[in-house]
Amino acid sequence: MNNIKIKKASGVIEDFSSRKLLDSLIRSGTDRDQAGEILEKITSEISPYMSTKRIYRLAQKYLRQFNRATGLRYSLKRGLMRLGPSGYPFEKYFGEIMRQYGYHVDVGIILEGKCVKHEIDVFAANDREVVSVECKYRNNAENAPDVKVAMYVHSRFQDLRPVMKARYPDRTFTGWLVTNTRFTSDAIQYAECMGLRMKSWRYPDGNSLEKMIESKKLYPVTVLSTLNSYQIRKLIDHRIILMKQLAQMDERDIRRLLSITGNKAAELKHQANELCFCE
Incomplete structure (x- = not known):
């Protein structure tokens, strides 16, 4: 894809770089072959002046199709933004x-x-x-x-x-x-x-x-898009701010703290284990 323009979060217009996107996919933990496949899928959907936010969401979608833990790692930048307001x-x-x-x-x-x-x-x-x-x-x-x-x-x-x-x-x-x-x-x-x-x-x-x-897999719980702001606040108030800390919780405690079903608590614990290799 040559000379297509995209729009950064700052509003700056720049040339789309397939190399930068490929590098970011590989940094998330995807092997080079999978990253190449995902890159092809994303570039086929990019239109002129598409926002980098939209491109990021496309990358996240395809990463999760290949590997959920890799998709969560790619969510790190967004997860840091959610450590607010x-x-x-x-x-x-x-x-x-x-x-x-x-x-x-x-x-x-x-x-x-x-x-x-x-x-x-x-x-x-x-x-x-x-x-x-x-x-x-x-x-x-x-x-x-x-x-x-x-x-x-x-x-x-x-x-x-x-x-x-x-x-x-x-x-x-x-x-x-x-x-x-x-x-x-x-x-x-x-x-x-x-x-x-x-x-x-x-x-x-x-x-x-x-x-x-x-390097130490210190991902914040905010990388989980399924958690709402109230649930994030409840976790942080109880000193659960890392995914590895969530992984160490008992499913029953997760269910009670976040007021969710047992199946949902089990899924959150599994995602946390998968991301930080705690299992």
Whole structure:
């Protein structure tokens, strides 16, 4: 398919890239042959100026026809968007990611800096380092955190640094800025110049947010499109935010918590097991 235009979530018009779509299908866990078949099906349905959201839904549909777990993995970006409408579920989710990486974690605490107090979204510590995390949840891709956000967050970390160094003299202190979408190019340029660590969708290469998630299969329960917002909130309120935590629940507890049938609870548990290979 040559020179067909598609529309990104930001409204930008760009050329459709079959290579980018193929790569994303392979990253979801599909083998190359299956990915090629799915690509052919999708490209046959793409029309000029189709939205990337619509293309994503086509990919998700065909992935699920081949393999349901692979389809769920492809739903990760959308699942991160569903960690709203406030930013607090995303903060709890990233705190759980850090906990799974061996950190002791506190979410939503107040720390005294050299000059003023700061509300910290996620505070994580292990034997080697102490990490203060500022989480910026966005419910659409157009509102990417920009350089002003990076500068503000960096200044807060600089105020915390001398206090943290005094309190934890045997550990390094780092500040992280994390978003569920992407950063603007000037935010990245500033962060790389100033040494501010940032994580987002596809950034940095090899150690991005989705890489942290995929390497330990830390998928949020929001990848399940069959869950409504009330059920998601009930799970998160009961500290069930990862699919692997859902997989560890008893079917009867799932049924009672979400007010669903036994068959539905069994299906949710099976999907969770299938995705994180817990069975």
